[in-house]
Amino acid sequence: MKKILQILLLTSIAxxxxxGCSKKEAASDSILYLANGAEPGSLNPQKVEGTPGSDIAKAxxxxxxxxxxxxxxxxPGVAESWDVSDDAKTFTFHIRxxxxxxxxxxxxxxxxxxxxxxxxxPESAAPYAYLPASFIxxxxxxxxxxxxxxxxxxxxxxxxxxxxxxxxPAPFFAxxxxxxxxxIVPVDVIKEFGAAWVKPENFVGNGxxxxxxxxxxxxxxxxxxxTYWDRDxxxxxxxxxxxxxxxxxxxxxxxxxxxxxLLNSPVPNDRLESVKNRPDYHKSAQYGTYYYSFNNAKPEMxxxxxxxxxxxxxxxxxxxxxxxxxGQIPTYSFVPPMAGYTPPVKFDSSKIQENIxxxxxxxxxxxxxxxxxFPEITVIYNTNEGHKKIAEFIQEQWxxxxxxxxKLANYxxxxxxxxxxxxxxxxxxxxWLGDYLDPSTFLDLVTNTSDQNDGNYDNAEYNKLMHQAASxxxxxxxxxxxxxxxxxxxxxxxxxxxxxxxxxxxxxxxVGGITLNVLKANNPKFFRKLK
Numbered sequence: 001m002k003k004i005l006q007i008l009l010l011t012s013i014a015x016x017x018x019x020g021c022s023k024k025e026a027a028s029d030s031i032l033y034l035a036n037g038a039e040p041g042s043l044n045p046q047k048v049e050g051t052p053g054s055d056i057a058k059a060x061x062x063x064x065x066x067x068x069x070x071x072x073x074x075x076p077g078v079a080e081s082w083d084v085s086d087d088a089k090t091f092t093f094h095i096r097x098x099x100x101x102x103x104x105x106x107x108x109x110x111x112x113x114x115x116x117x118x119x120x121x122p123e124s125a126a127p128y129a130y131l132p133a134s135f136i137x138x139x140x141x142x143x144x145x146x147x148x149x150x151x152x153x154x155x156x157x158x159x160x161x162x163x164x165x166x167x168x169p170a171p172f173f174a175x176x177x178x179x180x181x182x183x184i185v186p187v188d189v190i191k192e193f194g195a196a197w198v199k200p201e202n203f204v205g206n207g208x209x210x211x212x213x214x215x216x217x218x219x220x221x222x223x224x225x226x227t228y229w230d231r232d233x234x235x236x237x238x239x240x241x242x243x244x245x246x247x248x249x250x251x252x253x254x255x256x257x258x259x260x261x262l263l264n265s266p267v268p269n270d271r272l273e274s275v276k277n278r279p280d281y282h283k284s285a286q287y288g289t290y291y292y293s294f295n296n297a298k299p300e301m302x303x304x305x306x307x308x309x310x311x312x313x314x315x316x317x318x319x320x321x322x323x324x325x326x327g328q329i330p331t332y333s334f335v336p337p338m339a340g341y342t343p344p345v346k347f348d349s350s351k352i353q354e355n356i357x358x359x360x361x362x363x364x365x366x367x368x369x370x371x372x373x374f375p376e377i378t379v380i381y382n383t384n385e386g387h388k389k390i391a392e393f394i395q396e397q398w399x400x401x402x403x404x405x406x407k408l409a410n411y412x413x414x415x416x417x418x419x420x421x422x423x424x425x426x427x428x429x430x431x432w433l434g435d436y437l438d439p440s441t442f443l444d445l446v447t448n449t450s451d452q453n454d455g456n457y458d459n460a461e462y463n464k465l466m467h468q469a470a471s472x473x474x475x476x477x478x479x480x481x482x483x484x485x486x487x488x489x490x491x492x493x494x495x496x497x498x499x500x501x502x503x504x505x506x507x508x509x510x511v512g513g514i515t516l517n518v519l520k521a522n523n524p525k526f527f528r529k530l531k
Contacts, residue, residue, distance in 0.1 A: 030236065030237035030238060030529070031236070031237065031238045031239070031240060032236045032238070032239050032240070032260055032261070032511070032527055032529060033240045033242065033258065033259040033260045033261070034239065034240065034241050034242065034259060034260065034261045034263040035242050035244045035250040035253055035254060035259045035261065035262045035263060035264070035265040036052050036055065036056070036220075036241040036242060036243065036244065036263050036264050036265070037050075037051065037052040037243075037244060037245065037250075037263070037264030037265050038050065038052050038243065038244075038245045038382065038383075038384075038412070038413030039052070039216060039217050039243040039245070039412070039413055039414065040052050040053030040056060040220075040243075040413075041053060041413065041414040041417055042198065043056060043057065043060065043198040043211065043214070043220075044185075044195075044197070044198050045057040045060075045061045045180040045181075045183035045185065046118065046119050046124065046126045046128075046180070046181065046183060046185060047126065047127065048180055049127050049128075049417055049421075050413065050417070051264050051433065051520065052241075052243075052264050052413075054180050055241075055263065055264060055522060055524075056220060056222070056241055057180045057183070057207075058180075058207065058522070058523050058524060059207055059208060059209040059222050059239060059524040059525075060203075060205040060207045060209055060210065060211060060222060061180070061183045061184065061185070061205050061206055061207045062077045062078055062184070062206055062207045062208070062228075063077050063078060063177055063178060063179075063180075063182045063183055063184060064077055064078050064079035064082070064093050064095075064112065064162075064174075064177050064182065064184070065077050065079060065082075065174050065175070065177045065178050066178055066523055066525075067175075067178050067517075067519065067521035067523060069513060069515045069517075069521075069522070069523060069526040070515060070517065071517055072175075072437075072517040072518065072519040072521040073175065074174035074175045074177065074178055077178075078095055078096060078099045078107055078112070078184055078206070078229075079093040079094060079095055079096070079162075080094055080095070080096045081093075081094045082094065082174060084171065084173075084174075087169055088166075088169035088170060088171040088173075088474070089165065089166045089168065089169050089170075090163065090164070090165050090166070091163070091164045091166070091173055091174065092157070092161065092162070092163045092164075093109075093112075093161070093162045093163075093164070094160060094161060095107065095108065095109055095112070095159075095160045095161070095162060096160075096229055097160060098229045099206065099229050100206065100227045100228075100229070101186050101204050101205065101206045101227070102203070102204050102205050102206065102210045102225050102227050102228075103186075103189075103204045103227075104227055105186065105204075107184060107206060108156075108159040108160070109156040109157065109158065109159055109160060109161055109162035110156050110159070111184060111187075112162050112184055113154050113156050113162065114187045115183065115184045115185045115187060116132060116136075116154060116182065117149050117152070117154070118185065118187055118190070119132060119181055119182070119183075120132060120133055120136070120139055120142050120143050120152070121142075121143075121149075122142075122143055122144065122145045125451075126181065126451075127421070127451050127452065128179070128180070128181035128451070128452070129143050129181065129451060130143070130444065130447075130449055130450040130451050130452065131176070131179060131181045131435070131444070132181055132182060133449070134167075134440070134444055134449075134470055135166050135167065135170060135173060135176060135470075136152060136153050136154065136164060136165070136166065136167070137152065137153025137165040137166060137167050138151040138152045138153055139152065139153075139167070140449055143449075144449070153165030153166065153167075167470050167471050168470050168471030168472060169473065169474050171474070172436060172437070172438055175436040175437070176435065176436050178435075178436070178521070179435045179436070184206055186204040186205075186206075189202065189204045198211070199214070200212055200213060200214055205225070206228070207225065207228065207525075208224065208225055208228045208230070208231070208234045208524060208525035209222035209223060209224055209225055209228075209234075209239060209524060210222060210223055210224075210225045212238075216243075217243050218242070218243060219240055219241060219242050219243065220240070220241045220243075221238060221239070221240050221241075222238065222239050222241075222524075223237065223238050224236070224237050224238070230525065233525070234525050235527070235528050235529065236524075236527050236528065236529055239524055239527070241263075242259060244265050245382075245383045245384055245412065245413065246383075246384075246385065247265055247266055247267070247268040247384065247385045247386060248268050248271075248385065250262055250265035251265070251267060251268055251271055251505075254505050260506060260507075260510065260511055261504065261505065261506040261511060261514060262503075262504055262505035262506070263504060263514070263522070266326075266386060266503055267281070267326075267503060267505060268385060268386075269323065269324065269325055269326075269385075269386065269389065272325050272326060273325075275505070279507070279508070280505055280506055280507045280508070281503070281505055282503065282504045282505070282506070282508075282516055283326070283327060283501055283502065283503045283516075284501065284502050284516035284517070284518070285499075285501060285502075285518055286433065286499070286500040286501055286502040286518055286519075286520055287336050287338070287433065287434035287437060287518040287519055288336070288431065288432060288433035288434060288499065288500035288520070289331065289334060289335070289336060289431065289432055289442065289496055289497075289498070289499055289500065290328070290390075290430075290431045290496075290497050290498050290499075290500060291334065291430050291431065291432070291494050291495055291496045291497055292379070292394075292427055292428065292429060292430060292494070292495040292497065293420070293425075293427070293428045293429075293430045293454050293455035293494060293495075294307050294310075294426075294427060294455050294457075294492070294493070294494065294495060295423060295425055295426050295427070295428070295454075295455050295456060296455050296456045296457050296458070296493065297423065297456035298425075298426050300375050300377050300426050301426060301427075303366045304491055304492055305362040305363070305365055305366040306362075306363065306366050306368075307491075307492035307493075307495070308359070308362050308492045309359040309360070309362040309363040309366070309402060310359075310398065310402075310492075310495065311332070311347075311492050311495040312347055312355040312356070312358060312359040312362075313355065313356050313359040313360075313397060313398060313401040313402050314394055314397045314398075314495075314497070315349075315352045315397065316330030316331065316332070316349055316497055316498060317330050317349055317352070318393075319390065319393055319497065319498065320498050323389050323390065323393050324386075324390075324498070326501055326503060327501045328498040328499060328500065328501055329498055329499040329501075330349055330497070330498050331496050331497070331498055331499050332345055332346055332347045332349065332489070332496060333345055333346075333485070333489065333496055334442055334443070334485055334488060334489065334494060334496050335439045335442045335443065335481070335485055336434070336442075336499045338437055338439075340478055341439050341478050341481065341482070342482075343439075343482070343485055344482060344485055344486045344489060346486075346489040346490065356401045359401065359402060360401075360402060363402055363404075368404070370403050371402050371403030371404040372403075374402075374404040376405055376406065376407060377406050377407070377426045377427060378406065378407040378408065378409050378425070378426060378427070379391050379394065379395070379406055379407070379408050379409070379426075379427040379428070379429070380408075380409050380410070380411065380416065380419060380420070380425050380427070380428045380429065381408070381409075381410050381411075381416070381428070381429035382410065382411060382412065382413045382416035382417075382429065383410045383411065383412050383413070383416075384410075387410070387429050388408075388410065390429070390497070391408045391429065392408065394406075395408060406427075420454045421451075421454060423454060423456060425454075428454065428455075430454070430455075430494075431500070432445060433500065433519065433520055434518075434519060435519070436519070437518070437519070439478065439481040439485070440466075440469065440470075440477075440481065443466060443481055443484055443485060443488070444466065446462075446488060446493055446494065447462070447463050447466050448463050449463075455493065455494060457488070457491070457493035457494070459487055459488070459491055459493070461487055462484050462487045462488060462491075462493075465480050465481075465483050465484040465487070466480075466484055468480055469481055469484070502516055502520050504516065509530060509531060510529070510530050510531045511527070511528065511529060511530060512527070512528035512529075512530050513526035513527040513528040514527060
């Protein structure tokens with residue numbers, strides 16, 4: 001199965017696209033209606049968490065580089081080109097002279113510098129600041145308040161030239177820069193309006209679209225920007241993103257012609273059989289992992305034997321075959337395999353009965369023979385029928401295999417993120433889609449400097465290996481990553497469950513530009529209405 005995923009991950013998947021009509025006014029050739037999943041917690045790209053928010057952010061903001069619609073490699077955005085030093089430690093970006101914000105303000109190298117400094121500033125508390133901090137020279141020290149911005153490896157050469165010095169060789173850095181944590185934002189507008197700067201009446205962006213409406217828990221409407229440098233190649237005049245946490249509601253909207261695309265709303269499990277052979281159902285491999293976060297700081301989860309017992313006693317194969325049914329690949333590893341990287345595997349999924357027997361012994365050794373005396377804990381997840389079914393399956397597995405009882409609690413997306421980010425949980429649903437094709441996009445999540453480390457995993461040797469990998473020669477990096485992931489899995493720091501597949505619903509004869517690639521990197525500037 002690993003080989004199957006690896007082959008898929010290495011295969012560029014041809015671009016395909018989507019469109020339709022919303023809760024729809026009169027059908028329009030110039031409007032695309034999309035079921036976008038949960039309501040985004042923010043539209044500020046420096047605050048966005050989760051795919052629904054990041055997909056909208058791609059419509060409203062553009063970084064120095066963006067993802068190619070077919071295979072997700074980096075192509076020019078605000079930077080028309082870039083140079084890479086021979087040692088892959090210095091990138092020099094050349095900024096277009098016609099790049100502007102939606103209020104007409106020119107974008108220069110100083111604009112980029114100010115945006116990145118704001119992202120990294122400790123007072124910003126940006127959830128993904130760890131990503132640029134882990135690459136940019138001085139980034140971690142600045143983000144932790146140890147140095148000021150003058151110590152960062154960022155340099156304004158002139159209005160059109162911006163240079164970045166990295167902590168180590170990273171020839172793929174242009175791919176990393178496509179992430180929203182490297183967004184270019186209107187710093188002066190942010191200072192003037194504070195958090196309200198992303199309201200429609202105050203909004204200023206630099207992407208192919210501008211924000212015109214935001215009705216919370218209903219829809220967000222964006223309109224083609226007249227100041228965008230590549231506006232002539234943006235063909236859809238307006239996009240309407242519907243907030244649809246309930247998969248059945250989203251699917252019914254699609255079937256009724258109210259939306260053109262199921263963009264981030266997966267097909268409900270009980271509908272898969274009826275649609276999987278239809279020409280408007282599209283599925284591909286995805287560089288992503290669905291997992292549960294143990295809160296390693298909570299008393300109930302501090303014992304590694306307990307964490308291992310919980311992880312070993314869940315039959316991933318039954319989960320994907322009987323519950324999910326979408327071709328997902330069961331895993332006990334955290335990082336999906338890719339060319340050159342084979343993740344360590346700590347358990348043999350074909351020996352589930354042996355795993356369960358070992359899990360029972362571990363739980364007994366931890367003081368809970370046959371589950372006796374085990375504390376009642378709660379698994380939290382964001383409101384979604386699929387997440388609910390997975391949680392219920394795990395609840396049943398732990399009752400059946402370990403004789404322990406757990407509670408389940410669901411929250412709407414924004415509240416769920418707040419609870420998880422604050423560490424106010426014992427076990428939480430989690431998932432990660434790679435931001436670029438490199439193991440670090442997963443393993444950096446659980447270092448002691450990562451704001452995404454909601455489970456408070458902290459192992460000194462793991463952190464040391466990840467720090468070494470950041471500046472190691474290219475031929476040593478993967479070996480360091482493999483050693484680090486082995487430690488993470490030995491510690492049962494997280495509980496991986498399966499590798500994602502990506503699925504969308506749309507009629508390829510009506511919509512174009514919506515692509516299926518391993519990074520799920522859809523840029524709305526490429527969306528097309530074909531009929």
